[in-house]
Amino acid sequence: xVLNIFTDIHNLLLEYMSEEATHITELILIAAAYLGxxxxxxxLLVWLERRVAGFFQLxxxxxxxxxxxxxxxxxxxxxxxxxxLTGTVKADSQLYRIAPYFVIxxxxxxxxxxxxxxxxxxxxxxxxxxxxxxxSSIGVIGIFLAGWASNNKYSxxxxxxxxxxxxxxxxxxxxxxxxxxxxxxxxxxxxxIELQKDGWxxxxxxxxxxxxFMIFMIAGTAESNRVPFDLVEAESELGAGFHTEYSGMxxxxxxxxxxxxxxxIASIAVVLFFGGWLSPFGITDAIPFAGLFWFTIKxxxxxxxxxxxxxxxxRFRIDQLLTLEWKYLLPINMVNIVLxxxxxxxxxxx
Amino acid sequence: xxxxxxxxxxxxxxxxxxxPQHPATHGVLRLLLKLDGEIIRNVDMDLGFIHRSIEKMCxxxxxxxxxxxTDRLDYLSSHMNNEAVCLLVEKALNIEVSDRIKVxxxxxxxxxxxxxxxxxxGVMGMDIGALxxxxxxxxxxxxxxxxxxxxxxxxxxxxxxxxxGLRYDLHENFVKRVKEFIKHFKKKxxxxxxxxxxxxxxxxxxxxxxxxxxxxxxxxxLNGPTARGSGISCDIRKIxxxxxxxxxxxxxxxxxxxxxxxxxxVRIQEMWQSxxxxxxxxxxxxxxxxxxxxxxxxxxxxxxxxxxVEAARGDFGIFVKSTGQKxxxxxxxxxxxxxxxxxxxxxxxxLKIADLVAVLSTIDIVVPDIDR
Numbered sequence: 001x002v003l004n005i006f007t008d009i010h011n012l013l014l015e016y017m018s019e020e021a022t023h024i025t026e027l028i029l030i031a032a033a034y035l036g037x038x039x040x041x042x043x044l045l046v047w048l049e050r051r052v053a054g055f056f057q058l059x060x061x062x063x064x065x066x067x068x069x070x071x072x073x074x075x076x077x078x079x080x081x082x083x084x085l086t087g088t089v090k091a092d093s094q095l096y097r098i099a100p101y102f103v104i105x106x107x108x109x110x111x112x113x114x115x116x117x118x119x120x121x122x123x124x125x126x127x128x129x130x131x132x133x134x135x136s137s138i139g140v141i142g143i144f145l146a147g148w149a150s151n152n153k154y155s156x157x158x159x160x161x162x163x164x165x166x167x168x169x170x171x172x173x174x175x176x177x178x179x180x181x182x183x184x185x186x187x188x189x190x191x192x193i194e195l196q197k198d199g200w201x202x203x204x205x206x207x208x209x210x211x212x213f214m215i216f217m218i219a220g221t222a223e224s225n226r227v228p229f230d231l232v233e234a235e236s237e238l239g240a241g242f243h244t245e246y247s248g249m250x251x252x253x254x255x256x257x258x259x260x261x262x263x264x265i266a267s268i269a270v271v272l273f274f275g276g277w278l279s280p281f282g283i284t285d286a287i288p289f290a291g292l293f294w295f296t297i298k299x300x301x302x303x304x305x306x307x308x309x310x311x312x313x314x315r316f317r318i319d320q321l322l323t324l325e326w327k328y329l330l331p332i333n334m335v336n337i338v339l340x341x342x343x344x345x346x347x348x349x350x
Numbered sequence: 351x352x353x354x355x356x357x358x359x360x361x362x363x364x365x366x367x368x369x370p371q372h373p374a375t376h377g378v379l380r381l382l383l384k385l386d387g388e389i390i391r392n393v394d395m396d397l398g399f400i401h402r403s404i405e406k407m408c409x410x411x412x413x414x415x416x417x418x419x420t421d422r423l424d425y426l427s428s429h430m431n432n433e434a435v436c437l438l439v440e441k442a443l444n445i446e447v448s449d450r451i452k453v454x455x456x457x458x459x460x461x462x463x464x465x466x467x468x469x470x471x472g473v474m475g476m477d478i479g480a481l482x483x484x485x486x487x488x489x490x491x492x493x494x495x496x497x498x499x500x501x502x503x504x505x506x507x508x509x510x511x512x513x514x515g516l517r518y519d520l521h522e523n524f525v526k527r528v529k530e531f532i533k534h535f536k537k538k539x540x541x542x543x544x545x546x547x548x549x550x551x552x553x554x555x556x557x558x559x560x561x562x563x564x565x566x567x568x569x570x571x572l573n574g575p576t577a578r579g580s581g582i583s584c585d586i587r588k589i590x591x592x593x594x595x596x597x598x599x600x601x602x603x604x605x606x607x608x609x610x611x612x613x614x615x616v617r618i619q620e621m622w623q624s625x626x627x628x629x630x631x632x633x634x635x636x637x638x639x640x641x642x643x644x645x646x647x648x649x650x651x652x653x654x655x656x657x658x659v660e661a662a663r664g665d666f667g668i669f670v671k672s673t674g675q676k677x678x679x680x681x682x683x684x685x686x687x688x689x690x691x692x693x694x695x696x697x698x699x700x701l702k703i704a705d706l707v708a709v710l711s712t713i714d715i716v717v718p719d720i721d722r
Contacts (some may be wrong), residue, residue, distance in 0.1 A: 057485035153366050157388065157703070227479055228551055236374040236477045236707050312545070314552045315479025317704045318388060 006119070030122055040262055042256030043073040048300075049259070049307055056311040068321070082256075083248035088151060091245065095149035100246070100253035102142030107257045107264065109135045114267045115189055117277045117291030128189040128319065129181060132173055132268065133174050139261070140166040143232065143242050146254070150245035158241025161318060162232045165222060168325040169229075172219035173265075174294035175333040179212040180205070181274045182340045202273040204349050208340040213273050215329055215336070217302075220265040221309055222321070225258060228313040229321060267295075274298050328338040351390075363391055366703075370399045371506040373705040374477055377717030379691075379708075388702045394617040401721045408681035413439050413648045414513060416681070420668075421507035421685060424719035426466040427662040432511035434668050437592055438657035442650045442672075450638035451515045454592040457528070457631050458498075458510060459659075462625040464475045464535070465494040466662035467624075470714045474614065475546050477711040478555050483546055487578050490535055497527045513648060515641030521560045528632050535625060546619065556610035558710035560697040563608055574664020574686045575620060576713050579613030581606035586660035598627045598639075613712040649676050663687055663714055687719040 009029075013022040047062065047070060054061025062069030087096055112122040113132050125131060140162060147159015184192045184203050195201075202209050222229035233241030243254045270276055275289030276298075284290035316324070343349055369380040378399035384392035404423065408416050413435065420431035433455055440447060472487025496504040500521040502510040510517055548551050561574070562566040577584050585602040587595040603619035607614035650672035658667040664686030671680040690713045697705050697713075 024505060033495075053481075057482050057483060058489055154366070157366075227481075230479065233706070234479065234704065236479065237703050239372065311482045313480060314475065314546070314549060314555060315704070316551060317702055319702065320554055 004032075024229075032112055033297035034122060034248065036106060038104075038111060038260055039256065041111075042259045043077055045259040045263060045303070046076075046255070047073045048303070049310075050169050052304065052307040053311055056308075065226050067348045077252060080252040085248045085250055087247075088245055090151045092149040092151065095145050096245075097250075099142050099252045100148060100257075102145065103139050103238065104142075104253045106135050106139040106142070107260045110264045111260065112287045113189060114264065115193060115271065115291075116295055117274055117289055119289060120292065121190065124188065126186075126188045129177055129187045129192075129268075133170070133177060136261070136264070137166075137170055139257070142257075143254075146246065147242040150242070152245050154238045154240075155244050158232050158234075158238050162225075162242060164318065165225075165229065165231060165321060168221035168322060169219045172215055172325060172329045172333055173223055175330070175337060176216035176219065177268070177272065179208060179333070179337050182337060182344055183209065185344075189271055189276075192271060193278060196275040196278055197282070200273060200275040205340065206343065206348070208336050208343060209273065211332065211336050212340070213269070215333055216269055216272070216337075217305065219325075220269065221306060222260040222325075223344070224265050224306070226262065226306060227310040228316050230310075230315060231318055231321060234315060251260050262303060262306055263299065264329055266299045270295065270298040274302075321323040361386070368706075369396075374710065375717075376473070376710070376715055377530065379693075379715070379717050379720070383703070383706070388704075390701055390703065390706055392700050393698055393706065395691060396696065397721055399721065400718055402718075404722045405681050405683060409677060409679070412676050413650070413678070416678070417511060417513075418507075418509055420683075421509060422718060423722060424661055424663060424666070424684060424687065424716045425506055426469060426716055427462050427595065427666070428507050429455075429462040429510060430659050430661040431508065431666060433459065433593070433665055434657050434659045434661075436511045436513050437659065438655050438668055438670060439648060439650065441657065442653075442655050443644075443648070445514050445642055445644065447515055447642055448638040448640075449636040450640060451642075452594040453522060453631055453638070454516060455511065456598070457628060458508075459593070460627045461494050461497060461528070461531075463662045464621055464624045464628075465491045467621050468494075470617060470662075470711070471542060471546070474708075474711045474714075475552075476539070477707045478552060480546060480549070480552070483542075486538075486542070486545065490531075493527075493531050493534065497524065497531065498523065512641065514644040515639070517641075519640040520635070525632060525635065528628060532629055532632070534626060535621075539621060539625070542618070547614070551637070552612070555704075556614060556708055556712065558609050559701060559705050560610040560612075560613075560712060561608050562693055562697050564606075566696060567608070567693070570696065571689040572664075572687055572693055573617040574660070575603070576613055576663075576664065576690045576693075578602065578604045578616045579712075580608040586658050587663055590658060592659060593629065598630050600627050610709055610712040642659060647676050649674060650678070650688050658684075661686060663719065664690065665717065683722060685719045685722065687713075687715045687717075691715050691720055701722075 013025055053063040059334040062072035065075055087093065110132055115121040115130050143162045144159050147155045147162065180201055181187060183201060184195055186192060202213055225232045233243065243251055246254060277295040279285060279290060279294045363384055363386050366385050367546045368379040368383055369375040373463040375381060380396035380399065382394040382396060383390055404419050411419065417432050420435055421428040422606060423431050466485045470491045472484035475483025498508055499505050501518065501524055502508040562580055564580045564582060567577050567582055573584050581604055583602060585603060588602050600623045603616045603623060605615050652672055652674040655670045655672065656667060658665055666686055667684035669682040670678045673679045694710065694713065697709050
């Protein structure tokens with residue numbers, strides 16, 4: 001039925017090699033494909049950010065290189081790749097080198113769980129959401145290491161801020177997810193999406209779902225280090241924060257990972273609240289790969305929200321950031337989980 | 351537990367070198383911060399990175415030439431600085447300029463003030479993290495710069511004032527353009543409030559931050575909008591009116607809270623007042639000469655001369671000691687930014703690094719003005 005591209009490839013490989021070798025080759029192929037997706041996603045999102053910024057700031061944004069300036073970011077990436085990797089003499093060179101890979105690896109690992117459509121999801125395990133949250137926590141280490149190993153006071157302050165910020169806001173992200181898991185009753189991403197066939201969770205879950213969505217958006221912005229929570233690299237205070245001392249490709253890793261992380265946060269929001277790749281009222285359910293279209297549209301909508309925040313809001317101060325999390329978001333979140341549990345227990349959901 | 355922590359974990363204050371190359375110091379200002387974590391214990395200001403000895407250079411230039419040097423002090427209020435020199439010489443030589451000159455100078459002053467404050471507003475937002483304000487500020491600043499360009503031929507260092515009047519007559523489009531600008535700006539200024547002033551995060555960031563009492567403000571010699579945020583009446587336009595300021599009706603913007611938000615409000619209020627001054631004058635530019643004939647070589651009679659004007663950042667003063675030669679014997683510029691910057695340490699005691707940036711931008715310094 002569905003275009004059996006993946007099965008075809010599998011059979012083709014089986015003709016030439018043993019089963020184990022096929023398995024390994026397939027894994028490598030998938031990894032390569034995801035690396036490609038990673039780079040393309042990052043570059044496209046950077047382009048989108050710059051266009052949206054132009055839209056908000058009474059200017060055009062990149063529009064010279066290629067159609068609508070699409071190749072501008074590719075040109076920038078080429079420049080970054082070809083640049084010399086510089087570092088400070090007093091940096092802890094091994095930690096300094098390894099730090100970007102923490103960020104990029106965790107971003108890639110999270111990307112594997114993202115359901116681009118019904119057919120495209122590399123890794124659908126029954127603890128999907130749990131895996132996502134735990135993997136994305138590892139990414140903090142990369143930023144923290146970068147801040148420490150650079151041996152630069154600005155980087156260090158940025159790194160310390162990361163530690164404070166990411167650990168605090170992970171709680172809110174996690175708890176917002178837990179709220180929705182209470183409603184769904186499963187952690188597996190494909191099942192969560194299937195459950196939304198009759199109505200997206202944001203409608204099914206009434207008020208607790210809406211509250212969870214708002215908290216998720218706020219905490220998600222903080223998790224991806226974007227304005228108003230970009231204290232980690234607060235350019236007017238810290239220059240560039242944790243990646244002050246990074247150049248060339250190492251810098252590009254952080255830069256791309258930041259955008260891919262934003263994509264991941266937006267994807268989780270879409271999966272949890274807006275029905276993932278499901279089309280509205282099931283209009284295109286029969287068409288293969290149509291899910292990709294709906295998923296993209298929904299994710300771009302959420303990403304646009306993130307960008308809207310970024311180009312409108314000023315930045316929080318570190319103590320205000322913590323106040324917001326520990327005094328407001330966390331208590332609200334806890335009450336919200338109980339509310340959601342009560343609703344599910346009483347069968348009040350749609 | 352607490353004893354264990356204090357015994358086992360030693361914390362220590364450290365120094366952070368902010369600048370001379372740093373996005374938040376608005377030029378080449380070096381701040382040496384003594385920090386306890388993120389809390390500021392002390393701020394040392396290290397100046398002189400773009401010291402060009404302009405005061406000394408003035409001693410080797412004629413009075414006509416000095417005008418061009420004053421452009422390079424506070425480049426955002428270049429017209430006011432020029433005017434200070436011209437007023438000083440005109441007062442010393444008893445040159446009476448026509449009403450037309452006075453009115454045009456006043457209008458140019460106010461346009462400069464708006465363009466300077468608009469830039470400050472944009473940078474203020476940017477320092478606090480709202481990058482978009484910068485572009486919005488520049489939209490209005492471009493309009494003013496276009497007006498300047500048409501009349502003076504320059505956009506930043508205008509050199510429009512000469513001793514005894516103005517370099518050129520007004521461009522024929524001037525009145526029309528200024529009217530367009532007034533109409534445009536009246537619509538856009540409330541937009542500034544929507545975007546930044548009424549933003550919750552922004553208000554939380556600057557309300558109650560960077561407090562300086564009226565007494566301390568006087569002690570540090572603060573002036574201009576920075577002092578008016580602490581409730582001090584110090585507008586030279588009101589105290590010693592010059593040019594056409596005695597015939598226009600405007601209010602001195604004073605707020606008494608003494609925090610960053612008060613200083614912010616002062617500048618927003620000043621933009622409204624400048625707009626009202628422009629409105630009053632734009633239809634009433636008298637006919638007349640745009641320049642009074644002066645001697646080719648200007649020599650001030652022996653003595654001391656002082657002229658103050660209200661530049662965009664405050665009280666800009668020029669002191670000249672003349673021995674009757676064509677060069678001044680000594681020149682001293684009293685720049686508003688220098689006095690205002692000295693209070694930075696007092697204002698930021700116990701605040702966070704992020705607050706330092708916010709406070710610094712409400713002081714609104716221009717480093718060439720401080721270093722001279």
